[in-house]
Amino acid sequence: MTLMTESQTSAGQRRGTARRRKPLRSSGYKVFRVIALVAVVLFLIAPLFWMLLASFKTNVDIYDAGKSFLFTPTAENYANVLQRNNYFVFIFNSFWVAFVSTALSLVLGVPAAYAMSRFTMHRSALVVLMARVIPGVSLLVPWYYVFSNLKMVGGFEVLILSHMFVALPLIVYIMMSYFDSLPVELEESAQVDGLTPIGAFRHITLPLSVAGMATAGILAFIFSWNNFMFALVLSGSKTKTLPVAIFDFVSYASIDWGGLMAAATVVTIPIMIIALFTQKYIVSGLTAGATKG
């Protein structure tokens, strides 16, 4: 019925066949697979681990090849990042911008995706998806020009709008493929029961789409959290977000590698934690539309 159950059923089938096949597998392949998987995991994790290690080193230790793995850890970098550089403010800013822009994008995007899916409005969908294609550099100066004339700069508004611009196409894209996979019959029978089409959407389709909306919302949140280019020029003193704040550790007269790595870790950790807890939604979102012919 929904994407989730769909993938569960296919996973079930998959397990069945896999079990049936296992005896055919050579043990050579098994060993190869274990080694290959370990290599893949190492390749993906090692750099992040190195960043984490460096964030606990003093700058002198970072410069010392002899202390790659054996060193006296220090929390100084984190104290520096969180206390002296007010990172809690930036964490809040990042969170707030991501949260509001995601919520508003869902409000705009979900009905739009629904209409575009049900009425197969592919050309209209292209208009929204255009936002994903256009190079961001061409938007910065015009946006700022307009918004500053509207007296909208300096606060969160512009930043949120620009992040919605990132989130909306994502949400529309994911939700469209989600609604495509929801059978129309349910709504039709609800309408036979007396609901208006909008009522059917509100009372039948939306409750069934919670998983899809979670997927789209989480991904939009992540993309907004990670966005750098728009935040770089559109954020002000009170609205600076984390990706821009990272550059605080690259100053004119010195690079504070320890602080930089601690800052990079602080930026990355929250979003990773969110990702871990919402893993299955992210996966189904990233793969939305992938399996449709």
Add this chain to the structure above:
Amino acid sequence: MKRRSVVKYAAVAAALSMGLTACGGGGGGDSKGSDTVRVTLANHVWTEGIKAAIPEFEKSTGLKVELTQLGEDQLSDQYNVKLNAGSDEIDVMMYRPLQEGKAFGKNGYLADLTSKVAEDADWNWKDYQDGPVKASTYEDKVMGVPIITEREVLYYRKDLLKAAGLEVPKTMEELEAAAKKIASADTAGFVARTGKSTAVTQFSSFLYSFGGDFTDASGKSAVGSEEAKKAYAFYGGLIKNYGPKNVSTDMSWPEAMAIFTQGKAAFYTEADSLYKNATDPAKSKVAETVGFAPLPAGPAGSKPYNIPSWGLAINQSSGNQDNAWKFIKWATSKDRTLEAQKAGVPGPRASVWSDPAGTSTYPKDLAAAIAVSAEKGVGHDRPLVITVGKAREIVGEPIVASITGADASAAADQANTAFQKFLDDENK
């Protein structure tokens, strides 16, 4: 009931997308005579000092300071968007007079401070060194107040020189001979910036000391002159012959400084304002053994640059210029300049340099080197043009060519043609 909520839902969505202007109004806002001064500063030791002292300013004036702090490049990106749009979101701005001053002046981004600086004899604009003042002036109008100055000095390793039985080089020839003698498999004789654009400023002092400049008296390109060619060949040759093995041609100061502070080079020419990177034991392995000397003399003498790397200016579109000026006056006062200088930020005020307290925290040899350099210094370290970024890339090309062992003279001729074309385009 439920149905109405759908309608409301759609209406909110419609209102949001169409009535964007309605929800605005926050933040930016009108600043006519506002009590809040919005200050944008770059990450710098100077900024750290000011930040800590701001409450003092707020208390004495009753004004509020709203501080934005950004990295050097991010700052310039923001200016290019915000000032371009004529935003009044910024009152006081920290900028690089030599990098952006001319462009910002031409675009009318900066307020004319000529009458303001003359107002207060106590604050004393005359106290400012000539080089930095000239660099902060555009078409005879004062556009900014310098806050941080720098000169090129020679960083060297006392221990290595002693071991080799060498004196501190006083001329470029002696520098080359010393570098040659010390250079070994794991220690380079000499290191300096190598990046096409980033090396230009540090190369400039060599250029002047060899008797050249980027442009001649009539404003024509001069990077193809005999003097310039010799300077290119010398600077590049030092790095090619006595520099680190497999030297990268994309080193800015962090990379070059790292080589020096790791104890892998004997000589290093760099801006004096970066000296703490070499003397701070937390960052440098050679903190105990680093020495400083004035730039060795070339055929035309020792002519390092003496420039304001940063200054404070007022946004022309700001509606709060008087209060902005109050902030600048406070931040550049003698006391604050002295404080900053003690914290390791060389300032632009002559009186602070002549005050013993002004150099009390500096290594003695560095203070002496700075004094000499400030006296003979040239007021620019890069071509004085509008699009500095592009000009640097053009005149930096022969540096890289020379480092990689290509024909520096031919590269200089090529750069000369390109630079002349660039100047013609710019003055069209």
Add this chain to the structure above:
Amino acid sequence: MSVLTPARTSGQSARSRDNFSAWANRHRKWLFAAPAMIFVGLLIVFPLAWTLYLSLTDSQGSVRAASDFVGFENYLTVLTDTERFWPAVGRTVSFTLVALVCEVVLGMCIALLLWRPFRGEKWVRVAILLPLVATPVAVGMMWRLIFDPNIGFANQLLGLVGIPPQPWLSGQDSALPTTIFMDVWQWTPMVVLILLAGLTSLSEEPDEAARMDGANAFQRFFFVTLPLMMPTVIVAILLRGIDALKTFDILYATKGKGGGSFHEVETLNVYAYGLSFDYNQYGLSSAVLILFFMIIIGSMWLLTMRKKAVSK
């Protein structure tokens, strides 16, 4: 899910609400779709029109400064510029192509490894997710430290196996491959997830039949699985391709404006950014952006056509 009775209110307002409701239901298609479209439209149309306009002027220094209409001169300048523009096109294309090929090939291999269930699957999936969600500028900074020629871990690692230190990001020839490596590290996981979803939804019968016919694993993959997977592979390329063409964050974080001394990682996006914010040549920059936009749309269109052809 019972049928809802409208709330009982006074006749007139109920009627007007019913009228409105009927109207809303009749026009729900556009009532739903329009807000999002208008939002995106408003935020796109003006900048795009402005960029188009600027691209036809000699706007320089400040967009508010007076500028002259110069027709297609900027496009001519850009299209005949073999020093910056075409190399940037070349870098953009090679960055995208090499990254995509690596990501799809590696992604396919990893997806095949993950295809059948195994113990510890959960942990491998976590490892796959982490690079994917990590903030690109933070990742850029991380790689800057790892690839630092003097203090970086990459050279330490090479030293262990006796390979001399490499310049990585600071080398003229090695910078672009190094940034491609970063892109591959971060985005192969996304390709893996997409391909894995495709593999999972494949029907077992064709594979089974091929096995009965005595096909070995490689034959089954190349002649059975891969053809069936083509639509999914193209979706992955499409999604990844747009982002790869537009890569900016890691290039900016590792090499700054201009893409290094020799512009060695200067792609079209970085070039346009530098033209705008370093050189302040808004006319030229706009021409580059319009051409870049056309290149992106063109390649998307080609891929979509290809996808349709494959799906048939």
